[in-house]
Amino acid sequence: MFFKQTYIGIFLALSSGIGFMASNTLAGVSYQFGSNPLTVSATRFMLPVIVLTILLKSSGLRLVLPKRIVIVSIILGFITVIYTITLLNSIEVLPLAIAILIFYLFPIFTGLILSVFGWQKLTPIKASTSVIAFMGISLALGADFIDLDGWGIIYAMIAATGLATISVISSRLMTHEDARLVTLHMSISATLILIIFCLLDGGFMLPNSSAGWISILISHAFYAYAMISFFIAISIIGAGETTFYNNIEPIMAVGAGYLFLNQNLTMFQYIGILIVLLALLYHGRKVA
Numbered sequence: 001m002f003f004k005q006t007y008i009g010i011f012l013a014l015s016s017g018i019g020f021m022a023s024n025t026l027a028g029v030s031y032q033f034g035s036n037p038l039t040v041s042a043t044r045f046m047l048p049v050i051v052l053t054i055l056l057k058s059s060g061l062r063l064v065l066p067k068r069i070v071i072v073s074i075i076l077g078f079i080t081v082i083y084t085i086t087l088l089n090s091i092e093v094l095p096l097a098i099a100i101l102i103f104y105l106f107p108i109f110t111g112l113i114l115s116v117f118g119w120q121k122l123t124p125i126k127a128s129t130s131v132i133a134f135m136g137i138s139l140a141l142g143a144d145f146i147d148l149d150g151w152g153i154i155y156a157m158i159a160a161t162g163l164a165t166i167s168v169i170s171s172r173l174m175t176h177e178d179a180r181l182v183t184l185h186m187s188i189s190a191t192l193i194l195i196i197f198c199l200l201d202g203g204f205m206l207p208n209s210s211a212g213w214i215s216i217l218i219s220h221a222f223y224a225y226a227m228i229s230f231f232i233a234i235s236i237i238g239a240g241e242t243t244f245y246n247n248i249e250p251i252m253a254v255g256a257g258y259l260f261l262n263q264n265l266t267m268f269q270y271i272g273i274l275i276v277l278l279a280l281l282y283h284g285r286k287v288a
Helices: 002-031 037-043 046-058 067-093 096-103 106-116 124-141 150-173 179-201 210-237 239-245 248-260 267-287
Strands: none
Touching (some): 002 037, 002 248, 037 067, 046 179, 046 210, 067 150, 067 179, 096 124, 096 248, 106 124, 106 150, 106 239, 124 267, 150 210, 179 210, 248 267
């Protein structure tokens, strides 16, 4: 039974990474039809709220949590807003490959935080596979470290730290609470904060065509699946393992660009993809 649960957790972690990749790709398509990153971010948590409310209600579960857990969930929602906005800012001032690469330090940060607080031992296998996977992502993205904006690097580091913090704290909450219920409260908090921020900023821009609406709605559907699966995976296999398996996302993005956008890959990018896949497979065998 333990091994079955572990495999389910690994599957959810990997598929959440693929879901995040599909969501972000389609979000980029919606920008071509009048929307913008801030609008997508402000609305993308609405569908998880709806889906989770229906799932929890149909299961006969109450939608309330102890006051302390609610407060922490709201704080996590606020951190979600911070890492979302700082990631968007880093993408604006840095080359996309560099911004994504720095952001994908979050699996390493997650392992370090867990280790520092004594919540999970950072084994040599976990440390080495995490570093190897990061090096593979660097090659796969074709990152070029020339004339980089200092603030962009800081923004991306804040985003990585933010997601690592959310992953670690949520894993502690979900030890005694339903992962879906915690995710619901986080989503509600993030939605309200982002909508208020968006209205104050004045940058709320809806799609101006049916193609834009279709792309943003499908993007949100993928995001809802990815977000819910991500936190359920954390409740099953832990934050360290879940964030590690999310290393599949940038690799899938590069592969999608090659398959669907006719983007040419260099030999180093092929090597990077292979390195990440081997790291994931090796780590998976040791965990399962």
